[in-house]
Every structure is written in structure tokens, then in C-alpha cells.
């Protein structure tokens with residue numbers, strides 16, 4: 662198998678399903694089933710979860726709130742999502758640990774790199790909550806950072822579109838999809854994959870990113886079986 666250890670990035674919004682806010686238990690259960698299929702294949706799975714379905718620091722700041730305070734709320738939102746995802750994974754029969762970048766010892770383990778790697782080696786899914794633990798960062802940056810730290814082979818960014826397009830396919834019907842694209846090309850063409858901090862961290866560390874549609878059942882397994890799913894940035 663090409664990928665032995667993966668870092669799956671799920672946005673908070675992905676957990677909303679068809680809702681406007683919060684967590685859709687049905688969507689969560691579907692994700693857990695998809696994750697189960699890949700752990701059964703022997704792939705080691707780490708997950709970074711976002712918080713945009715609950716709170717974003719920027720949104721708070723634009724409404725007059727102190728940005729750092731808002732980012733703290735956003736980071737806590739990712740922990741809420743992490744707990745929900747852990748629960749869904751355990752319901753699906755996957756042993757799962759949640760590690761957070763900000764210490765909430767009664768609720769989750771603190772992030773300890775060696776411990777995270779040990780969990781993965783033992784076949785446990787590790788969910789990283791709390792982003793990077795710092796304001797002014799995003800969970801995309803946390804995903805790249807954690808992926809590098811645990812020496813993941815790839816970042817799989819699960820979205821609702823099936824890859825990177827020449828333009829936004831939801832707005833421009835003539836947009837075409839890339840199967841493969843370089844980091845430089847993404848930057849030169851001004852395409853949006855992740856925020857710049859996250860993207861350049863991935864580029865500098867030669868960590869490939871695959872953007873794919875996580876909402877189509879079976880896609881994650883197909884991708885890991887080597888099928889051409891999504892767009893690979895390398």
C-alpha cells in the first residue's frame with residue numbers, strides 16, 4: 662500500500678451534514694464507517710478536526726470580539742467535534758484516542774508526539790483537537806504540523822468537492838479538475854487549497870496533499886487502494 666500512515670483533515674463544516682450549525686449524528690456515523698474500512702485495511706489513521714461548524718475566531722472578531730478570545734473559543738469548538746468523532750468511531754468499533762493541543766486532562770489526553778505514534782502503531786485512531794494550540798492559526802495548519810510530526814505519508818483533505826479545479830466548480834460550470842498538480846502551480850495559479858501558512862509548511866516539508874470528496878461513500882478506501890480519486894498536490 663502506498664500510504665501506511667495518513668492524516669485525514671476534516672473541516673468542522675463537514676460535520677454539519679445538511680444542517681446550518683452543529684453536528685449531524687448521521688454524517689458523523691457515516692464518517693466513522695468510512696474510517697473503519699481503512700483501519701481494517703491496516704492503514705494508520707490520524708485525524709485533525711476543524712471547528713467552523715461551531716465557532717470561528719475571525720467571525721467573533723468581525724462582530725467586535727477580541728480575536729484571541731474568539732480563537733480560544735474556536736479551538737475549544739474543535740475539541741467538542743473531536744469528542745463527538747471519538748464517540749462515533751468507538752460506536753463503529755474503532756479504538757480511538759483524542760489528544761488536544763490545549764490541556765483539558767479530564768476530557769482528553771494532551772498532545773504527546775511519541776504517545777500519538779504509539780497509539781497509531783497499536784491500530785488506534787488518533788484525533789487531534791485544539792488545532793495548533795495557538796490563536797491566529799487554522800486547523801489546516803494543525804493538520805500539516807501534526808502530519809509532519811507523526812511522519813504521515815500524506816494529508817487527505819476531505820471536502821465536499823472532488824478535487825482542485827481551475828475555478829470554483831460550484832460557480833463556474835466550465836471549470837476542469839486537476840488529477841495532479843505541483844505546489845508551485847497551485848501558488849502561481851492562485852488556487853485555493855489551504856491557507857498560505859498551512860500550504861507552504863506542507864510544501865517546505867514535501868508532504869503531499871490530496872483533496873478529495875469525503876462525502877461519497879467508498880472514496881477514502883478507493884483512494885487508499887490507489888484509484889485516481891481527488892487531486893494530488895506534490
Ligand code: UDP
Nearest residue numbers: 673711712713717718732735792793798800
Ligand atoms: N483555531 C485557532 N488555532 C488553531 C486552529 C484553530 O485559533 O491552531 C481556531 C480559529 O478561531 C478557527 C477555529 O479554531 O477559526 C476553528 O478552526 P478552523 O476554522 O480551522 O475550522 P474548519 O474551517 O476546519 O472547520
